[in-house]
Amino acid sequence: MQPTSTPPADPATDLPANFPPPVRRITLDRTPTVVAPSAEPVHHTPIDGALERGATRDRMTIDNLTVSYAGSPAVKGVTLPIRDQEVLALIGPSGCGKSTLLRTLNRLTELTPGASYTGLIALDGADVRGLPVTDLRRRVSMVFQQPNPFPMSIFDNVAYAIREQSKRAPGRAALAPRVESALKRAGLWDEVAHDLDRPALRLSGGQQQRLCIARALAVEPEVMLMDEPCSALDPKSTMVIEELIRDLRKSLAVVIVTHNLQQARRVGDHVAFMYLGDLVEYAPAEQLFTEPQAERTREYVSGAFG
Ligand SMILES: Nc1ncnc2c1ncn2[C@@H]1O[C@H](COP(=O)(O)OP(=O)(O)OP(=O)(O)O)[C@@H](O)[C@H]1O
Numbered sequence: 001m002q003p004t005s006t007p008p009a010d011p012a013t014d015l016p017a018n019f020p021p022p023v024r025r026i027t028l029d030r031t032p033t034v035v036a037p038s039a040e041p042v043h044h045t046p047i048d049g050a051l052e053r054g055a056t057r058d059r060m061t062i063d064n065l066t067v068s069y070a071g072s073p074a075v076k077g078v079t080l081p082i083r084d085q086e087v088l089a090l091i092g093p094s095g096c097g098k099s100t101l102l103r104t105l106n107r108l109t110e111l112t113p114g115a116s117y118t119g120l121i122a123l124d125g126a127d128v129r130g131l132p133v134t135d136l137r138r139r140v141s142m143v144f145q146q147p148n149p150f151p152m153s154i155f156d157n158v159a160y161a162i163r164e165q166s167k168r169a170p171g172r173a174a175l176a177p178r179v180e181s182a183l184k185r186a187g188l189w190d191e192v193a194h195d196l197d198r199p200a201l202r203l204s205g206g207q208q209q210r211l212c213i214a215r216a217l218a219v220e221p222e223v224m225l226m227d228e229p230c231s232a233l234d235p236k237s238t239m240v241i242e243e244l245i246r247d248l249r250k251s252l253a254v255v256i257v258t259h260n261l262q263q264a265r266r267v268g269d270h271v272a273f274m275y276l277g278d279l280v281e282y283a284p285a286e287q288l289f290t291e292p293q294a295e296r297t298r299e300y301v302s303g304a305f306g
């Protein structure tokens, strides 16, 4: 048997040199800064229904997200899943933080001076802050309230994003099948196939919005963010876009902000109701409208305030 002996004590710690057993020692070269816990209440508990697992998987997760402009929070401690093959509808009165939340998902808020966020936004489990921003915005694409086609042809609008992400500039023949496929998915192909060189700005508002959707789809995103995509459109174009959204969710996750409660009910699989930056309720669409759990949701969906 080997004789055992107590190693000499480490003068820095007064503990035996082999104590504790083999663990990595970290030597600090400066005194660590100790951060005091926040005095603000932390809204960390998922609201009923959030993060429950269903048949579809979470494409994105939002965990305890607080977004501030110049230190003033516009979104407060929101935890929500964004599920694949589902439409999540965000509703709530003006100024409650819907667009801010949406724009933070693909890091557009960081373009606003003074805007910052805490908490975690993950895409397929990866923190979006660690992804190259151009990759993130290709994978998490956005359509805005006002259709914003570029002042170029229909073809070039859709080809634009594909060209941008290609290393070598592809020719028209190489681009044509992808442009056609995106226009078909956006439900615009039949109306424009005969004249793809027409200036996009000569299309109607509803057609322009579908062109913007085609442009977003051309780079094959995994998540489509839509901020009031129908609010500038007539009822017929609105119906066309709603039909399109229902179709899109077969292949990706959609998040739509809308002031139109009927629309949220028609297209949403889940609905999140926000009020003054807080997530008040997240539930399957039908349940949120027929059996809201929170009094504030009940008042909002019954039209008591808006
Ligand atoms: N760029 C900005 N700089 C400073 N404050 C901002 C900015 N954008 C939004 N805010 C503030 O953040 C809060 C949330 O605004 P946001 O646009 O996210 O609301 P919303 O729910 O989308 O409203 P709406 O339904 O009217 O579009 C508001 O108080 C707004 O004034």
Ligand SMILES: [Mg+2]
Residues within 6 Å of the ligand: 098, 099, 100, 227
């Ligand atoms: Mg908004």
